Amino acid sequence: MMTIHRKRNLVVSVEDGGTFEVVLHRVWKGSAIHQAFLGFYVLDSHRMSARTHGLLGQFFHPFDYKVFDLHPGSDPTKTDATMVVKNQRLTVTRGLQKDFSKDPRHGAQVTCWFVHNNGAGLIDGVHTDYIVPAIF
Numbered sequence: 001m002m003t004i005h006r007k008r009n010l011v012v013s014v015e016d017g018g019t020f021e022v023v024l025h026r027v028w029k030g031s032a033i034h035q036a037f038l039g040f041y042v043l044d045s046h047r048m049s050a051r052t053h054g055l056l057g058q059f060f061h062p063f064d065y066k067v068f069d070l071h072p073g074s075d076p077t078k079t080d081a082t083m084v085v086k087n088q089r090l091t092v093t094r095g096l097q098k099d100f101s102k103d104p105r106h107g108a109q110v111t112c113w114f115v116h117n118n119g120a121g122l123i124d125g126v127h128t129d130y131i132v133p134a135i136f
Helices: none
Strands: 002-005 009-013 019-025 037-044 065-072 079-085 088-099 108-115
Touching: 079 108
Parallel strands: none
Antiparallel strands: 002 009, 009 019, 019 037, 065 079, 079 088, 088 108
């Protein structure tokens, strides 16, 4: 089932599956740094198979990680650290990101770890494996 909430979002519910939301996040006109983007959010995943994979599926199920060796990064306002996940040592930086899952219009600031090198070592494969050249 697909529900369109005009100028707000698109919600897709798959029978006996998950519920997903797609939101077009627009940025202010003339911004040289930011671009409009599609936010893809999983609202209900409890019925999804343990074999679900792909860019989102690999994070549906908990996995172990450890963060240590916190130290100042190249930006003095942000902390760098080492993260071990999936038997990989990754360089990460502490930062802020907007979480649009509860407030699709404005989002809420949340702290998170940014993985360097386009997520290499965290995601399966490389980031270019997940680029779709054309939808249709």
